[in-house]
Amino acid sequence: VDSVSLDVPLFRDFPTLSSGHVWLVGAGPGDVGLLTLHALSALQQADVVYYDALISEDILKITSATLIYAGKKAGESCRQDRITQDLIDAARAGHRVVRLKGGDPLVFGRGGEEMQALHAAGIPCRIIPGVTAAQGAAACSQIPLTHRDHNSAVTFLSGHQAETLYGEAWHDIGLRSPLLVLYMGLKNFDKIRLRLLDVGRCPTQPVAFISAATTPQQKTVFTTLGDSLTVWPHLSGPTIIMIGEGVVGANQG
Ligand code: SAH
Numbered sequence: 001v002d003s004v005s006l007d008v009p010l011f012r013d014f015p016t017l018s019s020g021h022v023w024l025v026g027a028g029p030g031d032v033g034l035l036t037l038h039a040l041s042a043l044q045q046a047d048v049v050y051y052d053a054l055i056s057e058d059i060l061k062i063t064s065a066t067l068i069y070a071g072k073k074a075g076e077s078c079r080q081d082r083i084t085q086d087l088i089d090a091a092r093a094g095h096r097v098v099r100l101k102g103g104d105p106l107v108f109g110r111g112g113e114e115m116q117a118l119h120a121a122g123i124p125c126r127i128i129p130g131v132t133a134a135q136g137a138a139a140c141s142q143i144p145l146t147h148r149d150h151n152s153a154v155t156f157l158s159g160h161q162a163e164t165l166y167g168e169a170w171h172d173i174g175l176r177s178p179l180l181v182l183y184m185g186l187k188n189f190d191k192i193r194l195r196l197l198d199v200g201r202c203p204t205q206p207v208a209f210i211s212a213a214t215t216p217q218q219k220t221v222f223t224t225l226g227d228s229l230t231v232w233p234h235l236s237g238p239t240i241i242m243i244g245e246g247v248v249g250a251n252q253g
Helices: 037-045 079-092 111-120 133-141 169-176 189-198 225-230
Strands: 022-026 048-051 066-069 097-101 125-128 155-158 180-183 206-211 219-224 239-243
Touching (some): 022 037, 037 097, 037 125, 048 079, 111 125, 133 206, 133 239, 169 189, 189 225, 219 225
Parallel strands (some): 022 097, 022 125, 048 097, 155 180
Antiparallel strands (some): 180 239, 206 219
């Protein structure tokens, strides 16, 4: 991939990443093949790339820009402000800046906050969408995100602060959404699971854990809401958890 030229017809009408601009770029869930052509073009035009923890080595190899790690580190609570300020400073210094985020930049990745801060600072910015982890997980475990027999709605939720985040809405979302897709849900899963059972979700409802989706380490485990406790502690890595009647593996349905 590193020898793709932007001077071929396919790329000729693509936007130019100008000096002093920041692009928030989605890197997809891990597999290099799931980068968009716009993301590829952005990586090849950038002078500097601020990347997150979940970005794979293979994707970072595509760019010859200066790579700066901008993921969270334990114990650094104001890290987000620092990252945002670094993006602003790099743009003001005249660099062509890519902020590379896992999945889609506007899904649970604080991309929205970074975009607002860039707007407030008067820095021109563009969003390059990416394949979000839910889509990668659905594809690699062959679980449809919508299916006429099961669900015509799907809910993406964050498992962080599961107890407080949804307040009153928790009951309706938890009980009525036919397919729940949990991001960052592994740590709090037992609490979330009990909450779902508590509001009346059926214990026999299928659950899938999909870890490291679209990468060689990918792993899918099927269980039910009633007995999830026996499997979830054995999983690690970035994990999507899908809960709903339609959550059945390709060779289980
Ligand atoms: N912006 C990202 C999400 C960032 S939040 C996106 O659109 O996908 C980080 C969470 O995403 C992880 O805790 C995990 O729940 C999920 N995730 C990211 N990459 C994943 C992968 N390859 N497989 C499974 N889950 C993943």
